[in-house]
Amino acid sequence: MNEYDSNRIYDITSKIGFHKTLEKNEADCLVLNTCHIREKATEKVYHEVGRVKKNFRNKKKPLIIISGCVAQAESEEMIKREPYIDIVIGPQSYHKIGDLIINYQKKKKKINATKFEVIRKFDELGKIPNSQNTISSYLTIQEGCDKFCHFCVVPYTRGPEYSRPFDQIMLEAKNLINNGAREIILLGQNVNAYNFKKNNKNFRLSSLIRELNDIKNLERIRFTTSHPKDMTEDLISCYGDCKKLMPLLHLPIQSGSNKILKAMNRKHDIKHYLSVYEELKNINKDFKISSDFIVGYPGETEKDFQDTINLIKKIGFVNSYSFIFSPRPGTPAAEKKINDITVSKKRLKKLQNTLENFQHDNNKNYLYQYCEVLIENKLDNQAKYFGRTKHMTPVIIESASCKPGELINVKITSCSQNYLFGFKIINKKVKAA
Numbered sequence: 001m002n003e004y005d006s007n008r009i010y011d012i013t014s015k016i017g018f019h020k021t022l023e024k025n026e027a028d029c030l031v032l033n034t035c036h037i038r039e040k041a042t043e044k045v046y047h048e049v050g051r052v053k054k055n056f057r058n059k060k061k062p063l064i065i066i067s068g069c070v071a072q073a074e075s076e077e078m079i080k081r082e083p084y085i086d087i088v089i090g091p092q093s094y095h096k097i098g099d100l101i102i103n104y105q106k107k108k109k110k111i112n113a114t115k116f117e118v119i120r121k122f123d124e125l126g127k128i129p130n131s132q133n134t135i136s137s138y139l140t141i142q143e144g145c146d147k148f149c150h151f152c153v154v155p156y157t158r159g160p161e162y163s164r165p166f167d168q169i170m171l172e173a174k175n176l177i178n179n180g181a182r183e184i185i186l187l188g189q190n191v192n193a194y195n196f197k198k199n200n201k202n203f204r205l206s207s208l209i210r211e212l213n214d215i216k217n218l219e220r221i222r223f224t225t226s227h228p229k230d231m232t233e234d235l236i237s238c239y240g241d242c243k244k245l246m247p248l249l250h251l252p253i254q255s256g257s258n259k260i261l262k263a264m265n266r267k268h269d270i271k272h273y274l275s276v277y278e279e280l281k282n283i284n285k286d287f288k289i290s291s292d293f294i295v296g297y298p299g300e301t302e303k304d305f306q307d308t309i310n311l312i313k314k315i316g317f318v319n320s321y322s323f324i325f326s327p328r329p330g331t332p333a334a335e336k337k338i339n340d341i342t343v344s345k346k347r348l349k350k351l352q353n354t355l356e357n358f359q360h361d362n363n364k365n366y367l368y369q370y371c372e373v374l375i376e377n378k379l380d381n382q383a384k385y386f387g388r389t390k391h392m393t394p395v396i397i398e399s400a401s402c403k404p405g406e407l408i409n410v411k412i413t414s415c416s417q418n419y420l421f422g423f424k425i426i427n428k429k430v431k432a433a
């Protein structure tokens with residue numbers, strides 16, 4: 001989502017005369033768009049500002065703007081602690097960045113813009129075309145979260161759940177497709193909670209997918225990140241009806257133990273998660289799931305951890321993320337006693353090894369098979385291209401004649417844990433997996 005926000009921040013600042021530069025030590029303005037999910041996020045921001053300060057020691061001071069969730073969480077404190085920072089903007093206020101810069105340039109007075117103005121934000125953004133022109137493009141449809149998992153800062157930094165108007169999203173999608181997008185990834189902190197009401201009609205994520213599925217020049221649809229509780233029947237049925245909806249779902253589970261899920265306030269249990277998985281598998285036996293795992297959550301015992309390993313073995317997740325629990329200030333889990341870090345590190349290593357083995361085995365299954373790949377770009381100075389399979393696996397293709405945006409059949413000849421390698425098959429009749 002920060003990538004989407006950063007692009008939109010650029011779209012707004014370009015309206016007041018700024019343009020992108022790769023020479024960051026020559027910039028007139030630096031925007032650090034921050035994320036609060038990872039550990040020590042706040043300290044990393046001060047570190048980065050310190051680095052900028054050093055690089056500009058004998059030069060004109062650039063305008064320093066901190067945006068995103070760290071800005072929201074730290075707010076006024078940032079300006080007090082680091083006077084080199086000029087403007088702090090929360091994720092729901094970045095639509096005002098142009099006006100704030102002009103204001104600062106006139107008055108030279110520090111600005112803290114961290115109010116939740118999500119409705120106005122999307123109304124304002126709707127007036128500025130999205131300039132993103134990548135084959136695979138992000139599109140934010142929903143923001144915020146009402147779930148309040150005990151370890152997570154999102155409900156505090158992004159605010160309550162908000163769904164953008166259906167028509168506004170479709171307009172932006174068509175704009176992205178006109179810019180060259182062939183894949184759209186619908187985004188939201190809780191994307192499958194999308195629910196927009198108009199004239200007594202409810203528009204859900206499934207409504208958006210069905211509408212997008214009918215757009216001629218769009219090849220692929222994905223969405224992230226989902227909550228297991230919001231995997232409703234109308235959404236699941238899209239996997240059977242909408243050809244362009246890809247058979248990979250990122251569905252965070254966090255733990256394989258019901259006791260830990262309850263302690264996390266996750267509002268779903270393992271039985272429910274498995275029932276969603278089985279329904280999806282019944283629709284398409286080639287369906288795959290990726291997930292997020294937190295290891296060493298307060299109170300996690302060896303048995304709880306083993307339950308997580310058993311769940312991984314049962315489902316065989318691909319492309320998953322895993323971390324040791326680290327407390328976020330202000331969340332209920334931050335009050336709990338932390339587990340022994342040596343034990344947690346050992347558990348993380350074991351869990352990651354298990355996930356990596358599944359990932360590698362999954363890639364080996366592609367060997368000497370044909371698969372459909374969406375070409376995203378050419379690799380610099382090489383007769384090679386980069387693309388992805390339906391399951392998001394990156395593929396390096398040897399070919400002198402691919403076009404970004406093209407869907408091609410590829411024969412896979414080798415693989416590593418993270419990549420597949422192959423060549424383009426010209427015969428269109430080859431059946432692709």
Ligand code: SF4
Pocket residue numbers: 145146147148149152153154155189190227
């Ligand atoms: S559902 Fe996701 S975004 Fe919402 S509180 Fe839980 S982890 Fe955070």
